[in-house]
Amino acid sequence: MAADSSSTCHERENIWGRVHSKLLRHAVPDSRFDYDFSSFVPDFRGSSSAIDRIVELACYKSANTILITSDNSLEQLRHRALRDEKRVLVGTHKLRRGFVLLDPKMISEDKHEKASWLDGMERPGIGRPVTLTQLEEKVDLCVTGVLAVSGQGDVIKRSPQYFEIQWGMLLDMNVLDRNTPVIAVAHSCQVVNEEGTGVERIRTDGQWNITPDYVVTPEKALKLQGVERPGVGIQFDTLDSELLVTIPSLQELKGIQMMEQIMKGANFAQETSKPSPSVPNVDEQLGISMVERIMKGYKV
Structure with a gap:
């Protein structure tokens, strides 16, 4: 990813610092990373209500294949999607092992919950590792966790699971398009109001500004208007070389x-x-x- 300017980075970190202190009161610690949010997006108390709101959206009901990131806050959604007989595509932790496809037709019902776990989906007989060239299904919907997002859909603190890179690669492979719906899931304390917070001074790098169509919290599903996303995927000339290596x-x-x-x-x-x-x-x-x-x- 291209680096933000120093002023933008400073604004982001100031806003994230305020969100972080609030999120600690609602987040569920990870068994390995504890509260190290640089390594994961936490689940949060009340996330089941956010999932209930997602499954009522028309874009969820009509989707056959859903890209759901490996964020802790989306474990229940991965389970629910399998129960609803939808295929689920998941990028492994920081994409180190590529993608895993969960097909409910190939997974017995008693293993659907285990398949939704990050420690379960890659076990034999559950998920199928897939390369980009092996992806045959069109992705109809994308759902990602975020650490901090504005009420206008600008991602202030991105997920460590590289959703933007996943989206860019799938766009380049014609597995999804610019109009494929995107949902960001967060606790209400992670949604930052524009006024008086410094959000309006942030200039997001357009290549990585994958604005969601919905920001969903336990309290509401916020539909954003006038969403525009990049027309290109991965731009290797501006990509951090370490990402290509790993x-x-x-x-x-x-x-x-x-x-x-x-x-x-x-x-x-x-x-x-x-x-x-x-x-x-x-x-x-x-x-x-x-x-x-x-x-x-x-x-x-």
Whole structure:
């Protein structure tokens, strides 16, 4: 991700500091990370009421496949979606192991709850690890947890689970589009009012501003108007290089895009006489190597 300006970063941290102190009173600690919100989005007291509001939305009822992030606050939603016979796509923790597809037709009903757990979905016979090229289902709805969000849908403190990267990769793979509904789930103390808080001074990087259509809390489902999202997915030239090193799905996407560029440049569809192909440059060879590893089922 591209870095915010120093002034924007300062504003974000000031607002997050105020939210953090309130959230501590409502958050459920994680068994491994305790209250370290840099590692996870916590579940919170009353989250079941927020889930009840989501399942009443038309976009949930009509969805067949839902991207639900691995945030603790969404465990109940993953379980509910499986009970409602919806396929659930989940990015693993910080996308280190790519995506897992939970298909209720392939999981016995008595294992639906275990499948909703982060420690259960990757067990044998439950979830199916999938690469980007193996994704055949169109994603009809995205649901993510957030640490802090404004009433206008500007994400002030993002989930450590890289929802924006998940969205960008799936957009590039045509698994979803700009109009696919997005829901952000939060406790009411995580929703920041615009007036007098400094939110209006924050300038969000458009590439990573995946504005939700709804912000859902235990008390209400706030429908946002005039939502606009980026028309492009992952921009590798501005991406933090560490993310490319640590996220196999990004490596896969880069390899796919490089190979597409190579094939397009070679004009494979045209039968013309041309000189012998030149030796691939470094970037082209990287793309070829990545695709070769993908085709062999290589796992980073």
